[in-house]
Amino acid sequence: MLRTKLSAAAFGTVAAELIAALTRHHGADPARLWGIVAAAIRDTGTDDAPHLLRDPLPVKATTAMRLAADPSTMSGHCWRTRWRHTHDAQHLHGPGRAHRSRPGRARTRPGRRLPRRPAGGRRHRRAAAARRAGPRRHPGRRPRRAARVRPGRIPGRRRRRPGRPARRHRRPGFAAELRNAVVNLAIAMARPQAPIGDGPDWQAIGWERLAVAGHNLHPCGRTRLGWDTGDVLAYDLETEQTRVGFVAVRDELHLGDDVWPEIKSPAGWTVQPVHLWQRDMVLPARYGDLLRDRSLIVLDDEVPAVPTAALRTLLLPGTGEYLKVSLDIQVTSTRRSISVASTRNGPAVSQLLHRLVAAAPGGDRLLLMAETAGAAVPVGSGRDLSAIRRDGLAGRLQPGEQAIPGGALPFLLDDLVGGDPAGWLRDYAHLLLPPLMRLAAQGVALEAHLQNCLPTFIGGRPHRLALRDFAGLRLHLPRLQAAGHDINLWPGSVVGTDDVDVMRAKIGYTLFQAHLGEIVLRLDLDETQAWRIIREVLDSCCTGDDHAAFTAPMVPHKALVRMRLAGDGDVHLPVPNPLHAR
Structure with missing residues (x-):
């Protein structure tokens, strides 16, 4: 029993997971890896080695245990023989957990081997035939009477039990998002601290890792739907370093700038950066035809990169620049691919902001991390091969100046606020x-x-104040034109609006509620006093209708949980405004 416990833990979980991850992400030969494990066992020379190498090897069947055990006691162990030799690769059934259950296993009592039942057998064929034939009625049986409808009831509509959420708010997908976020949060908290390189950009990523829970307001700040555990270990924020890959794209499929001219491409082709996960998982599944006819060519070139909290944005060490590349997984509420509009608007918006900041008094207090180039490949969804190049902070800070990402500020306030918190907040x-x-x-x-x-x-x-990522801003086009500025946005871009309330809602929610609201909660200062200080500063720099909107008695607040339950886009609820009363 002791040997069985050892083999299940050491090989069924630890070694199997490690070998599956090495196989998937580094192309290792699983048979060779299991051979190394077997050789190590034999080299121990202990009496336990023959037991661990015997054929077949028992593996704990946890699902069968739950099905077969006495519900009143939930006791008993069920072991099944699964693998052949520990140096055999036949136990690997695709990516993920190496000891994933095989299909076609039936329940049995503890102690008995689970019989094989071929998938698609007679029982399955009968069920499929019955579904095709539709409902049957006995020849001698009378047809059912029509169901009676009580007064006030709508035929065909089921009543909802009191206290139970409406059907549109019962979304199993949200439960999956929460479970995924919890698992990934546990992984992040268990990982060792990754070393930090030199330079302000790499140091900023080190600070970002303090915010281990992710988004400060979103309930699914650690959701990474689309990644398995191996992907999280290879590409998440806590990973010390990963790499960026490249594909060659025929010019007729490429739209935008040459984002990475460092790699020379032959005439008629343009090199486009791509996230390694996107390259290995998304491109073969969605664009196999383009790979086969060589409209897309996966290149061997790769460059080192460091993941940021945004995941799809990666620092390129030694360059002082970032790459933002499509990553089709769901993080918080959104899949992190990149639209064609974002790639084309980014450089234009950056130029506009530089003009506005340069002409404004005190503009030298803003550092814009400009988006200098962007390109997309408008095939399929048009979002899977987009890339944007962005300036960093290297060489732009003064002696003794330290840049700290806003997400890390709540965890560093005790160190930053050395004296009066009220004066610091002001x-x-x-x-x-x-x-x-x-x-x-x-x-x-x-x-x-x-x-x-x-x-x-x-x-x-x-x-x-350094500012980055301009894809989510809003431009009120009438105000821009009145100020003497113009911009050519990609057709259909959501960033341009004629509705001033849309513009105010963007800055109001992100600046006051999501940003300053978190700082106020973390400061050792009375909240009423803190919001009074912010209101005094707002009174000094904001006037007219904007001031009235930002200090109204009620303001719209993004209802993140309700948005995930309803699945109908942005949902805002009115909440009391702490800036209203002084």
């Missing part, structure tokens, strides 16, 4: 509000939540 509000309100008055509502802001500090005091 300085921080003066850093944020004047430039962002000035841009809003000209028609630009930046998505200023914690993840997109990197405030800089000197000696713990707020100094400058």
Whole structure:
């Protein structure tokens, strides 16, 4: 029994998971790896080695245990023989867990081997034939009477039990998102701290890893639907380093800039960066025809990269730049592929922001991490092979200046706020509000939540504000034109709007609720006093209808849980505004 317990834990879980991950992500030969394990066992020379190498090897059948055990006691063990030799690769049934159950296994009592039942047997064929034939009625049986309908009932509509959510709010997908987020949070908390390289950008990623739960408001901040455990270990934020791959795209399929001219391509082709997971999992499944006719060619070139909290955005060490590439997994509420519009609007929006900031008083307190190039491959969804190149912070900070991602600020306030928290908050509000309100008055509502802001500090005091990722901002086109600015957006872009309330909702939610609201909660300061300080700073830099909107008695708040339950896009609920009363 002791040997069986050892073999199940050591080989059924630990070694199997490791070998499956090496096979999938590094192309290792599983038979060779299991041979190494078997050789190591034989080299021990212990009496246990023959038992561990015997054929067949028992593996704990946990599902059969739950099915066969006495429900009142849930006791008993059921072991089944699964593998042949530990150096045989036949136990690997595709990616994921190496000891995944085989199809066609029936229940049995503890102690007996589970019989094989071929999939698609007579029972399955009979069931399929019955479904095709439709409902049967006995020749001598009278047809059923029509069901009686009680007064006030609608025929065909089932009544909902009191207290049970409406059917449209019973989404099993949300439960799966929560489970996935919990599992990935546990993995992140269990992983050792990855080393941090030199430079402000790499150090910023090190700070980002403090926010292990992910998004500060979203209930599924660690959701990575589409990744298995091996993918999380290879590509998530806690991974020390990964790589970026490249594909060659025929020019007639390529739309936009040459994002990576460092790799020379032959005439008629353009090199496009791609996330390794996207290259290995999405391209073969969706674009096999383009790979076969060589409209797309997977290149051997790869460059080192470091994942950021955004996952699809990766730092390129030594370059001072980032790449944002399509990653078709769901993180929080959104699949992280990139639209054609984002790739074409990014450089144009960056140029517009540079013009606005340069002309504004105090513009030197804003550091724009500009999007310098963008391209897409408009095949399939048009979102699977997009890439955007972005400036970093290397060489742009002053001596003693430290850039800290907003997501890490709640965990560093005790170190940054060395004296009066009220004075520190006033300085921080003066850093944020004047430039962002000035841009809003000209028609630009930046998505200023914690993840997109990197405030800089000197000696713990707020100094400058670095801003990144402009894909989610809103541009009020009439205000821009009135201020003498124009921009050519990609047709159908959601970033441009004629509705001023849409623009205000973007900056209001991200700046006041998601950003400053989190800082207020974490400061050692009375909330009423904290919001009074923010209101005083807002009064000094915002006027007119914008001021009235941001200080209204009620403001719209994004209902993240309700959005996931309903699945109908953005949902906002009115909430009391702490900026209303002074």
